Amino acid sequence: MSYQNIDNLQGAFQHGVNLGSSPGAVSTSPTQSFMNTLPRRLSVSKQQKVLKPFSTGDIKILLLENVNKTAIATFKDQGYQVDFHKGALPEEELIEKIKDVHAIGIRSKTKLTANVLKHAKNLEVIGCFCIGTNQVDLEYAASRGIAVFNSPFSNSRSVAELVIAEIISLARQLGDRSIELHTGTWNKVSAKCWEVRGKTLGIIGYGHIGSQLSVLAESMGLHVIYYDIVTIMALGTAKQVPTLNELLNKADFVSLHVPETPETKNMISAPQFASMKDGAYIINASRGTVVDIASLVAAMKAKKIAGAALDVYPNEPAKNGAGSFSNELNSWTNDLVSLTNVILTPHIGGSTEEAQSSIGIEVSDALSKYINEGNTVGAVNFPEVSLKALDYDQENTVRVLYIHKNVPGVLKVVNNILSNHNIEKQYSDSRGEIAYLMADISSVNQSDIKEIYEDLNKTDAKISIRLLY
Numbered sequence: 001m002s003y004q005n006i007d008n009l010q011g012a013f014q015h016g017v018n019l020g021s022s023p024g025a026v027s028t029s030p031t032q033s034f035m036n037t038l039p040r041r042l043s044v045s046k047q048q049k050v051l052k053p054f055s056t057g058d059i060k061i062l063l064l065e066n067v068n069k070t071a072i073a074t075f076k077d078q079g080y081q082v083d084f085h086k087g088a089l090p091e092e093e094l095i096e097k098i099k100d101v102h103a104i105g106i107r108s109k110t111k112l113t114a115n116v117l118k119h120a121k122n123l124e125v126i127g128c129f130c131i132g133t134n135q136v137d138l139e140y141a142a143s144r145g146i147a148v149f150n151s152p153f154s155n156s157r158s159v160a161e162l163v164i165a166e167i168i169s170l171a172r173q174l175g176d177r178s179i180e181l182h183t184g185t186w187n188k189v190s191a192k193c194w195e196v197r198g199k200t201l202g203i204i205g206y207g208h209i210g211s212q213l214s215v216l217a218e219s220m221g222l223h224v225i226y227y228d229i230v231t232i233m234a235l236g237t238a239k240q241v242p243t244l245n246e247l248l249n250k251a252d253f254v255s256l257h258v259p260e261t262p263e264t265k266n267m268i269s270a271p272q273f274a275s276m277k278d279g280a281y282i283i284n285a286s287r288g289t290v291v292d293i294a295s296l297v298a299a300m301k302a303k304k305i306a307g308a309a310l311d312v313y314p315n316e317p318a319k320n321g322a323g324s325f326s327n328e329l330n331s332w333t334n335d336l337v338s339l340t341n342v343i344l345t346p347h348i349g350g351s352t353e354e355a356q357s358s359i360g361i362e363v364s365d366a367l368s369k370y371i372n373e374g375n376t377v378g379a380v381n382f383p384e385v386s387l388k389a390l391d392y393d394q395e396n397t398v399r400v401l402y403i404h405k406n407v408p409g410v411l412k413v414v415n416n417i418l419s420n421h422n423i424e425k426q427y428s429d430s431r432g433e434i435a436y437l438m439a440d441i442s443s444v445n446q447s448d449i450k451e452i453y454e455d456l457n458k459t460d461a462k463i464s465i466r467l468l469y
């Protein structure tokens with residue numbers, strides 16, 4: 001491929017950008033820096049080809065909520081522009097910043113609602129540098145052709161270890177003893193302080209975290225029972241119970257590890273506290289919507305519940321700082337903080353060096369692979385499609401990435417458009433209303449690219465197109 005040819009390809013892509021003022025069209029912008037990368041890209045052969053019709057330097061990534069430095073390093077290695085912020089942004093600022101970025105990395109606080117995402121004209125991909133993805137409107141993102149990735153288990157162990165610490169701390173009232181001594185009070189007591197050996201731990205949600213907790217808890221001599229909406233193989237000697245009520249009736253400690261869904265909203269409220277054993281303890285490191293805190297406060301004041309550890313809240317401050325955890329944020333805050341044997345932590349279940357470092361690597365790799373190659377393995381709202389990287393000696397080969405509505409007849413139309421070329425590989429899959437086709441087509445010259453793009457762009461089912469070469 002000559003420099004002249006590439007110049008023309010750039011022109012073809014520029015055309016795509018012009019069309020791209022409508023959401024979902026080609027969203028990368030070639031610039032002069034694209035030309036600067038040519039000698040390196042074209043002189044290397046027999047190596048994996050970097051599929052970019054644009055300079056990596058044109059890719060803009062917004063990273064919020066102190067995403068780990070391992071991710072910044074990965075993105076900078078790719079040559080992307082990284083805009084890093086320690087905290088979450090207020091919605092107005094987020095809307096302003098999201099307008100022209102190609103990727104965004106968040107943790108649990110940033111709410112990527114339809115209202116925010118509709119301003120994101122160039123956004124191709126969202127990285128949740130955490131497990132939970134409830135903070136993103138996944139369906140809306142998919143309908144706009146925006147793929148979402150997360151890290152499904154890199155912080156599971158950290159959460160399970162925190163819960164183990166809390167089980168013992170609640171049983172021994174460690175939080176209270178520590179606060180007392182910090183303020184000069186010596187209070188040596190054994191009343192209502194217990195060993196955990198032989199007690200029953202009830203785990204609600206036996207997924208990655210719940211099952212890890214189960215193993216750790218049994219090694220300390222706890223009996224484990226669990227409740228889950230699906231039947232899951234028990235680890236060790238744990239036993240699945242058929243109803244939530246049975247678990248609540250039997251457990252001395254109840255720990256929640258379910259996702260935020262409409263079904264889990266206020267899953268533990270006044271009737272559930274009433275079903276728990278007198279003097280039981282509750283731990284919530286899942287999501288703040290799962291436990292109704294006003295009911296918890298009432299159950300603790302009535303001495304029904306002997307202690308609680310909370311890591312998550314319905315509303316959480318956007319960034320670290322004094323004074324932000326207040327009644328203004330959640331109306332019950334003053335009541336909650338005045339209770340004894342309540343451990344409150346600022347959503348740190350997954351906040352360990354080990355977890356954050358591996359999440360940073362995992363999610364930034366997934367985002368880079370999607371941006372550079374189109375691979376969606378691990379995406380949570382998209383069909384998972386992947387093709388092997390192209391080699392440098394596969395000149396005149398173009399990778400077509402076509403995100404479309406999942407309706408009958410689309411492949412016929414698309415393959416008709418591609419039919420003048422050899423389709424070397426093709427992989428297509430659907431998920432709900434969205435489908436994704438990846439195809440590597442050979443014997444393509446620069447004028448073909450422009451034509452292919454324009455023809456695909458005219459198809460009714462199109463959501464978003466990228467052509468990589």
Ligand SMILES: NC(=O)C1=CN([C@@H]2O[C@H](COP(=O)(O)OP(=O)(O)OC[C@H]3O[C@@H](n4cnc5c(N)ncnc54)[C@H](O)[C@@H]3O)[C@@H](O)[C@H]2O)C=CC1
Pocket residue numbers: 131132152153155156159204205206207208209210227228229230257258259260261263264285286287311312347348349350351
């Ligand atoms: N505090 C923190 O820093 C962290 C909190 N989390 C939260 O923990 C949650 C759980 O994480 P994982 O164990 O990795 O998720 P997972 O997806 O591996 O497991 C969740 C389990 O909950 C079950 N489940 C779903 N709905 C249920 C219902 N209505 N009743 C009973 N069981 C139900 C599922 O079947 C599944 O087995 C995440 O969704 C996230 O919200 C995750 C990581 C860190």
Ligand SMILES: O=C(O)CCC(=O)C(=O)O
Pocket residue numbers: 107108109129130131132133155347350351
């Ligand atoms: O570490 C974080 O910011 C969020 C942890 C969490 O809740 C998750 O991974 O779902």
